[in-house]
Amino acid sequence: MATSQVTTRILRRLLASGVNARAERLLARMPPADIAPLFSGLTPDEIRTVIELLFRRRRAARTLKELPPEMLPQVFDAVTDQRLAAVLGRLEIDDLTELVEWIPEERRVEVVNRLPDHKRAELERAELYPESSAGRVMTTNFVALDEKMTAQEAIDSIRAAGDDNESILYLYVVDDQRALCGVVPIRRLVSAPPARTIGELMIPDPLSVRADDDQEEVAQLVARYDLLAVPVTDVDRRMLGVITVDDVIDVITEEATEDMYHLAGLSEEDRVFTPAHLSVRKRMPWMLINLVTCFLAAWVVGLFERTIEQVVALAIFMPVVAGMAGNGGTQALTVITRGIALGEIEFSSGLRAAGKELAVGLVIGATTGLVSAGFAYLWFGKPALGLALVLAMIVSMAVAGLLGAAVPLFLKAVHQDPALGSGVIVTTFTDVFAFFSFLGIGTLLLDRLV
Amino acid sequence: MATSQVTTRILRRLLASGVNARAERLLARMPPADIAPLFSGLTPDEIRTVIELLFRRRRAARTLKELPPEMLPQVFDAVTDQRLAAVLGRLEIDDLTELVEWIPEERRVEVVNRLPDHKRAELERAELYPESSAGRVMTTNFVALDEKMTAQEAIDSIRAAGDDNESILYLYVVDDQRALCGVVPIRRLVSAPPARTIGELMIPDPLSVRADDDQEEVAQLVARYDLLAVPVTDVDRRMLGVITVDDVIDVITEEATEDMYHLAGLSEEDRVFTPAHLSVRKRMPWMLINLVTCFLAAWVVGLFERTIEQVVALAIFMPVVAGMAGNGGTQALTVITRGIALGEIEFSSGLRAAGKELAVGLVIGATTGLVSAGFAYLWFGKPALGLALVLAMIVSMAVAGLLGAAVPLFLKAVHQDPALGSGVIVTTFTDVFAFFSFLGIGTLLLDRLV
Numbered sequence: 001m002a003t004s005q006v007t008t009r010i011l012r013r014l015l016a017s018g019v020n021a022r023a024e025r026l027l028a029r030m031p032p033a034d035i036a037p038l039f040s041g042l043t044p045d046e047i048r049t050v051i052e053l054l055f056r057r058r059r060a061a062r063t064l065k066e067l068p069p070e071m072l073p074q075v076f077d078a079v080t081d082q083r084l085a086a087v088l089g090r091l092e093i094d095d096l097t098e099l100v101e102w103i104p105e106e107r108r109v110e111v112v113n114r115l116p117d118h119k120r121a122e123l124e125r126a127e128l129y130p131e132s133s134a135g136r137v138m139t140t141n142f143v144a145l146d147e148k149m150t151a152q153e154a155i156d157s158i159r160a161a162g163d164d165n166e167s168i169l170y171l172y173v174v175d176d177q178r179a180l181c182g183v184v185p186i187r188r189l190v191s192a193p194p195a196r197t198i199g200e201l202m203i204p205d206p207l208s209v210r211a212d213d214d215q216e217e218v219a220q221l222v223a224r225y226d227l228l229a230v231p232v233t234d235v236d237r238r239m240l241g242v243i244t245v246d247d248v249i250d251v252i253t254e255e256a257t258e259d260m261y262h263l264a265g266l267s268e269e270d271r272v273f274t275p276a277h278l279s280v281r282k283r284m285p286w287m288l289i290n291l292v293t294c295f296l297a298a299w300v301v302g303l304f305e306r307t308i309e310q311v312v313a314l315a316i317f318m319p320v321v322a323g324m325a326g327n328g329g330t331q332a333l334t335v336i337t338r339g340i341a342l343g344e345i346e347f348s349s350g351l352r353a354a355g356k357e358l359a360v361g362l363v364i365g366a367t368t369g370l371v372s373a374g375f376a377y378l379w380f381g382k383p384a385l386g387l388a389l390v391l392a393m394i395v396s397m398a399v400a401g402l403l404g405a406a407v408p409l410f411l412k413a414v415h416q417d418p419a420l421g422s423g424v425i426v427t428t429f430t431d432v433f434a435f436f437s438f439l440g441i442g443t444l445l446l447d448r449l450v
Numbered sequence: 451m452a453t454s455q456v457t458t459r460i461l462r463r464l465l466a467s468g469v470n471a472r473a474e475r476l477l478a479r480m481p482p483a484d485i486a487p488l489f490s491g492l493t494p495d496e497i498r499t500v501i502e503l504l505f506r507r508r509r510a511a512r513t514l515k516e517l518p519p520e521m522l523p524q525v526f527d528a529v530t531d532q533r534l535a536a537v538l539g540r541l542e543i544d545d546l547t548e549l550v551e552w553i554p555e556e557r558r559v560e561v562v563n564r565l566p567d568h569k570r571a572e573l574e575r576a577e578l579y580p581e582s583s584a585g586r587v588m589t590t591n592f593v594a595l596d597e598k599m600t601a602q603e604a605i606d607s608i609r610a611a612g613d614d615n616e617s618i619l620y621l622y623v624v625d626d627q628r629a630l631c632g633v634v635p636i637r638r639l640v641s642a643p644p645a646r647t648i649g650e651l652m653i654p655d656p657l658s659v660r661a662d663d664d665q666e667e668v669a670q671l672v673a674r675y676d677l678l679a680v681p682v683t684d685v686d687r688r689m690l691g692v693i694t695v696d697d698v699i700d701v702i703t704e705e706a707t708e709d710m711y712h713l714a715g716l717s718e719e720d721r722v723f724t725p726a727h728l729s730v731r732k733r734m735p736w737m738l739i740n741l742v743t744c745f746l747a748a749w750v751v752g753l754f755e756r757t758i759e760q761v762v763a764l765a766i767f768m769p770v771v772a773g774m775a776g777n778g779g780t781q782a783l784t785v786i787t788r789g790i791a792l793g794e795i796e797f798s799s800g801l802r803a804a805g806k807e808l809a810v811g812l813v814i815g816a817t818t819g820l821v822s823a824g825f826a827y828l829w830f831g832k833p834a835l836g837l838a839l840v841l842a843m844i845v846s847m848a849v850a851g852l853l854g855a856a857v858p859l860f861l862k863a864v865h866q867d868p869a870l871g872s873g874v875i876v877t878t879f880t881d882v883f884a885f886f887s888f889l890g891i892g893t894l895l896l897d898r899l900v
Binding site for chain 2: 031222249260264271283284295323330368372427
């Protein structure tokens, strides 16, 4: 944080005093991932100059790629259509597809029209794949070989492909229909006798994914089998592209963020640097849903208005029952949601997992319930209050554990995102159940409480 | 889930009927990552047989590596010290170090003593590095070259290192003190003229990490600069090992789990398949802390016993104020914690981020507060109740937003885990603050409420 602020200050001073050559040298020394954070401290004019300087060194495209997408609009605003098209035209297709989506709609057609013809055609093809599919993440830049080639011929074709080909860890062997039939890891090629044929060297029938597969499944596959890249094909196994491990890391990070965000009722585009008015707009719908659920809880409490009127101590301990149940439900929910994401449910089963969370809730409810009952007795001197507290905590923490497990498992079973909405559903029901059980038991024991 | 259950059933039937040869063939066809989930459905006897079958094909070690660590004890229990040492002896040092920690203490010395001498020595060295440090994750299996070698000589040394060297994407150039001075990507070597020297081909002064660096920082470095591997050195830049991208993926996944778990007050070893009694033991401390915080909230409510006695409607709306503030706090906390983990704070600043969350809380508090006030008025017909509700919601949601941002930022500033404990701290204070503000305002307006 501190470093990037200092660099921003130096950069601004250089730009202000017009010594662009020195600014250019400063930028040239920095990797694109380190340049990107500087943008948030610059004015539109300064951004324009920096983009120009980076462009001259062919680094503007790679820097844009490193920006968090939510920051792109302000950078795009500072650059002309012409320059933007020239910068974007240097990107690999997977990055281009992603960045184009962030160009304001009214400029998008204009910018896309100015892209080089072959890039525009590739972009149009890529946009046919569904969002978050393998086709959107893949690069179409790969080396395809023929079985009958020799190792030496293969090496020559790599040399022809140039040094900065990002997917050149594996070479893909295709037949005359361009269907994938094998893969040669580059390290195997290195140590092979030059005259050996590719057919002899290749690993036949490699793992591959389809262009319309979900990116999350692709990421799990790569992580599970420790791959460095995975080939992408169409229904007829024709080779279309490659997904490399650096893209997989992005997908894994993105999916973890998504899960954490969904549990808290947040949308993915609501980040640290998202302007406050946009964050408000994005959070409001969930907050209104949450408000409805809070009123549901209030309504349940309202059912027991007469009881509370007679025993105010019940109102005092409401936060204890609800707070503990809410926490227990969140714990179960977190364990199960993360377990689904990591494929741990494979090592157990849904039913067993839900049963376990129920049992854990029961035991923790009983223990903390007894402690609470003791305190309540010391405070108000009424044994019945302690009894209501311990019974309500056992029941509501058991239900919280069961719900925390059952809700995401159910959502997964009906092919929905297990994290989306579970947080709100679980906390609502645990609250409602906690209030209902505690105040209900309180009403039954009313004679001993007054 | 379903597939692995079916395979487990087939495997058990084969083992039961003693046709181990067929079981062996079934296992031989499966990747280790697919065999691992089967273990949870087997008896100790069956596990022993499967380990034997895998061992014969030299696959037992790689299968153990794929098991979630919490399942290791039951697998270890089924195998003799002798066999376990033979299996573990085939692992790379980073995996060995991790697995050895899961051997029950009373057996550990015995098993370690039976490891091959060179593995034992390597293990003892690895265990000198701090936990979660780069030294623990690195493999010591890499190819080191001399600047004066030719490309052809380098290729010969790779051939000598064998095909299954996991880190052979880059070759490391060291001087006569074994200090790292350059790196040659293998793809560059492939297309180089055979007589070119390594000194000419190498990228000088590559990015490296120190063995005592934290694994999370290493993972962020690899993800940020899209590396496939990063060299690990000592203080004098002497080359010690390599961390590869597949280990980095594991670290990223682990750290995301840790953050989600810490926010919910869970310990990392508490998984879907952890036996219930262990989960209870691991959750109990946090739940007792949580209980104390709930009693703190109860005590605050207790301060207003007289007020509630006179206006029970206040007790009814307590869940609304606390529920909304709790949710707002959790949202801010999630955005900031994830933002810290992803380095997004670099694109903004801590102060700006906290200010934004405060503003978002104010606006959402005002909006949902007005809606709630309307409902409360319709329900109880008292304007003062609505006034208390809207004022309390504005104040407590603003405080929730501020705290949700400030707590993790503060923890980070004092070099603590931003997620650990923040969940409990934030929800406690938002609860306490929500009750205090709502019941406090209610007390001030008491004349108009009764």
